[in-house]
């Protein structure tokens with residue numbers, strides 16, 4: 073049996089007029105179910121491109137991508153939309169909450185779109201925000217907004233949680249608590265989590281580390297000495 077997630081010789085070339093940008097070259101790696109995977113690399117290395125391909129938000133130029141036995145890279149537009157809706161939860165650097173919906177309504181809306189949602193109130197409680205359920209995003213701190221965004225992604229009960237620089241807009245301590253939340257959620261639910269970051273220190277919290285440089289995978293390894301986020305300093 074293959075791995076839960078597999079990238080097989082993936083390349084991505086962006087074409088703008090006559091100009092070609094090779095964002096990813098021949099990337100192959102695997103991620104197992106329930107793992108926290110940290111994809112690390114400098115700005116422009118190709119991290120977001122990899123995440124977008126895995127999340128069905130962008131297509132590849134060459135190669136194949138598999139998740140849980142399905143070939144994502146063979147999906148048509150309609151299948152990709154269903155895949156994004158049901159199988160993938162997204163957490164971005166800038167939360168992307170809907171401003172005129174409360175915290176709870178933001179979570180409920182995502183849950184309603186999914187095939188197998190979890191109870192929105194329960195998930196909001198799990199991220200420590202029961203008391204703020206009826207607040208609008210503008211009434212919440214950055215860290216609280218990111219918690220709502222994580223609750224929104226988790227409430228879909230996805231197969232995979234994709235996080236693009238989830239602490240990029242947060243201060244050190246708040247960022248740490250958000251990462252701790254992601255680590256706890258993965259451990260508690262067995263959810264597979266992929267986090268992309270430019271911060272090498274965060275590799276210590278991952279079960280698997282994938283390092284990207286100039287569009288190529290330069291390192292892929294299992295980490296058998298995972299450190300709780302609270303103990304990581306950077």
Ligand SMILES: Nc1ncnc2c1ncn2[C@@H]1O[C@H](COP(=O)(O)OP(=O)(O)OP(=O)(O)O)[C@@H](O)[C@H]1O
Pocket residue numbers: 086087088093094095113114115116117118119120121122270
């Ligand atoms: N839509 C696009 N059109 C053309 N080139 C693109 C496009 N998106 C990304 N690229 C290029 O592909 C390369 C990889 O970009 P990507 O955003 O994946 O890197 P990244 O590692 O996520 O960087 P950052 O940490 O700065 O977000 C870069 O050279 C970028 O300029």
